[in-house]
Amino acid sequence: MRFVKALLAVAVTGLLGCSLVTGPPAGAEPADSNGAPAPFQQWIDDTVPAPTLTAPLWQQVLSTPTGDPIFDARPTDLDALRPGQIIEVRDVTATTAAIMPTPLRGATLVKFRSTSAEGTPTFGTATLIVPAGEWSGPGARPVEVNALPINSLGLHCTPGYQFSHGILDQPNTQLAVFMPSIWSALGKGHAVLVPDHEGPLMAYAEPNIAGHVMLDSVRAVRNQPSGEFADSRFVAIGYSGGAIASYAAAMLLDEYAPELAGVLTGAAAGGLVTDYRDVAHRFNGNIASGIMLSVTLAIAREHPELLPYTNHVAQWLATSGLRDICGDADGPLGAVGLPMEAAARIDHPLDSPIAEQMYRLLDLTTRKSAVPLYIYHGLHDPWIPLEDAQRMYAQQCGKGVPGIFRIVPGEHLIGYVTGYPGLDAWLDGRLRDEAPPNECPPAPR
Template sequence: MRYLPAIAVALLVGGTVLAGPAAAEPIPAPPLPDVSGEFPAPSGLLPGLQQLIDQVIPPPPIAPAPEPTGPARQVAPLPPSLAALRLATLPSAVGDPMFDLRPAGLDDLLEGQVIDVRDVRATAAPLMLLPIARALLVKYRTTDAHGGASYATATLIVPAADWPGPGPRPVVVNNLPIDALGRICTPGYTLAHGLHPDTSTTDFVPPTTHIAALRGYAVLIPDHEGPSMAYAEPIVAGHAVLDSIRAVRGLLPDEFGASRFGIVGYSGGAIATHGAVKLIASYAPELAQVVAGAALGGVPADYEILARSMNGNLASGVFMGAVLGIGRERPEILARMNNLAQWVATSPVKDMCGSSYGLAGVLMLPIDIAANYPDPLHSTLAMEIYRATRMEGVKSAAPLYIYNGEQEFWIPADGARNLYQEQCRLGVPAVYRSVLGEHIIAGALGYPEAMLWLDARLRGIPAADEC
């Protein structure tokens, strides 16, 4: 609780820059002002306050970033001060090389190529509450939001019972709503190290992993935010999900090389699912016949809608965390933070899980308060970034089941309905279900039918098209 006021300010970072490319190709980065540059006086929601903050509070002391080695990570080199700020906002190491260590020669590996494997059955089996034959933590090469080499981790759970159906055992790709800024918050860390105070309840509720394993399916759980913990960045997440499938197929080709994979995700997990299905055709076309379908609910598909529904209310803490998470991959966000926001973004806040920083919503502060230029949510740049993050006009390569709460006030159903209508226009077999309730109630009520739909896809039944 002692960090709440700081969290609220630091993560109110200028929603102008919820950035993301429309497809696999990165959009050009906008000009990046040096973080020490001056901006016009605010004229929006909080006139004068942004300037006052920077007049009263000096910038935090930040060590210079080391000279880059190897291929440039960004579309264009960052100004030195911004490169140093970005480095200072990245999550801290957790002391486990599977999560912390960037391998040498990463640029020479293929997407999805396995880097390391660890048997985690001893710690994962007690959490599964049913017999399992195997639990593997897999580290593999993936791609960041700008096309640069990165890495990610995912955990593969294989139940002890034989697969009762025909053909090879199918795999459920369970995109959990990680919604976190620290590496310790990932499901992979919990499955590898056991329960700890920051383990998220949503790792186990709803019990998708357990239900799928009871059905005989293998379960693949990606840590889809990547090593930068780029919460809510759909391109990073989509790449990590698709490359986790590639990694499992390459690691165990006799067992899963011909398996069907079905993807599921709710809320933050739907961000990863949305990114993955739209990136299959351009990033991993060989998986178009492998991914049998994707079910996604409580879908944050349109950040322009969220900028209206989650700003300045009880959801603002989550929205702020998402902005900072995206800023780790899209440093133009960081360039637009004022001094106080920089202090907090480089503080222990950067390692917090959603259950901690989400509490900042009780302050109900608008995101404008931490930007260093006026009216950030309505700038020209903001409009372009909202469009790009929607990945609009990109066709899913898999059938879709989309559901959303009709009374949802923080992630309104308009975004999910628009996604459904877009995919129908593009010729994707799709189903949409309007579910009674807000985010939590709708998640519970919509879950059973979504899982039944995914189960049918994994058993080889063609998807109905309700467009």
Template sequence: MIGCAAIVGYGATPAFAQPADPGVSIPPGPPGISLPDIQRWIDQVIPAPALTPAQADSPLVDTAELPPDLAALRAAAMPAAIGDSFVDDWPDGLDGYDPGAIVSVRDVTATAAPTLIVPVRQVLQVKYRTNDSHDEASYGIASLVLPVGDWPGPGQRPVVVNNLPIDALGRDCNPSYTMAHGFSRASNFTGYILPTTQLALLRGYAVLITDHEGPRMAYAEPIVAGHAILDAIRAVRNQLPDELGDSKFGMIGYSGGAIATNGAVKLMSEYAPELSDVVVGAALGGVPADFSLLAKSMNANLASGVFLGAVFGIGRERPEILAHMNHLADWAAVSVLNSQCSEVFSVPGLLQLPIDLAANIPDPLNSDLAHEIYAITRMDGKKSPVPLFIFNGEQEFWVPAAGAKNLYAEQCSLGVKAVYRSVFGEHFVGAVTGYPESLDWLDQRLRGVPAPNEC
């Protein structure tokens, strides 16, 4: 289950969001049922968190153009370090690297092999230059899994780019952490529920798994994810040119992994055009392609906690979102929740409260900024240069099928070879019912079979 929407608006701060006058008594309870009244009452009852000023030279926060209070909030909302310098440390001189250039490499075969279940020859983790959502220098971490034995087919060994649903705010929830450190409370088990990695390895493919949320753990942000995936492909081709330099790559992702896959294919032509002849296709399922739909389907219900977590994730890249959260949301953003996996930060969804309560403006999901974020993350009109297989559960209520169908129609209108499958089930059942055909479709692309076009 994955989805997000902007909960805030941007512009002049409305009168009711101003800090409470110390001389005015705090009301004993919500003064009315209107959203502005409740929001004002929250900010009167709950003080803003006291925050340490942001470090001016922190590349993780980029405080140059932010007011001091917002810079401090953004810094405090970032994911906590996990004690792994390979993941935590921002590389020196990153601006001097080209996107996809490798910063460092480590071999994690000893710890990764037991977590992958099937036999493997080697597991390498690469740290490389990529770009954030504003095209500023950032870094990515990706894990390359190589199977045992020689590739029996023609050409170099193909690579499956398995974009897992990371759906997390903490760095130790990434698949690379599980492979480098073994199983823990934060282990990412989405690599087993749909066993793409294991099946691909058994077929002789290499598998590339990217921590596509980036160092800020920008949960549900498709531009960060798209850049991270494309630069990971560049990185492994650079790292193993003799084995993978001329390989074909195929992408697959479900739910949060579909957000990342959609970002990669839509950004490929402008960001990494040389990969258009390298990537043979992408399969996407349970696709949260339009966050404006999720603003209705994942609000004021059991999905609200996941919804709010995704808003925080996007806000790490787009601090204008953080600028208009109220004090209650500020406390949540800087609490231990900001470095947790989804099974923790989704728990507040049990209260089924509307996410509007976290903003300080009326009608936040219909605000100007919300619509701006919807458009940015939808990436309207950007054409995939590679064939697509798209599927969605017809009984979906968290991630409505309308978003996937609209994506299919858009890409067909742009001339993309595409297939759409409406499968039985809601989000979790649909993941299973649509999976076999999507995997078979990808397997055929990697084996050189021309892609069908059902547009």
């Protein structure tokens, strides 16, 4: 039964995954310029009837509500609020302290106004954790904005839900692997801000919503009535799925939150995806397909105009409980190796004109980072191409961004561990107002 569920999960995410890279406006038929279905794709829709839906498909592929309004309820007055304006706060010290080895002064879950990937008002959540120990460094207590790799489709999988409801409620065991980075920061007297960077629609790996939520979480903490962190220095950190969020915050700061220039002092990203076209083709139909397929379903939630490209099987599965899986479930799904072509209503979905349009939307490499960068990558990472990160780093160096690039021992998971020692010192420097080191090659004369 577990294997069957895994197979279905791959199917749903893959089929909807095709919708990530292929799609017209919501409710429309696929455009002719994107091609016709292959015979086997037509056979799928001729054989499998469309599901009976009680609401628009986009609504029914979203994660099941948690039952907690702070995560589920969309405020009716978002248009009247400023990005980063606080909507609600909740003390979550008791449940958060239970998983922290360092004594806490407090932990607060914050709900705030943010902006969707397509520019419309939405909301975000984040957890601010403050250690009991005093900060002995210069200036106000600094804040590490830690984008944990949520890598999930279900709302209950977020750090905010886990910290506020307890890790034994509906656990996302993947988060536990990355908790030491929080413990280390708290032990130094840093506050830690943990955004639920996939947004309220759980759009895993969509960089625009991730960057907006990251930056709005900083705005919210700085705008707290106490004013405690109004003069603090912030630095962003993330690995894998979290790296997308920290990197996006750096790339989007100038255009989305220019007042945070000088407040966010750096961004570190390890195991980072920068080229979605390359990753889509590399992951298609092989052992990495489970992650790719989960990502593409998630991104379709922020881009509902893509859903008409899903076939009937995709729609059946996407509206099932599979839309709520946590990050520790998507990796093993790749054992099935379902290709995208088995999912879409057009042939060659990864190479269609609409696919190119989507790749451009998700590509932030043409922008200039507003802050110094620390990029690191496992030498033998089989999932995320090393050369993509190297190319992005070279581009940012060419734009005059101070940066460091480290190739560290190991594959994707080991690279997180082996990359931390050098990263730790770099983070401390950004929070102590030290001049950022720059290892970019000199510009040619």
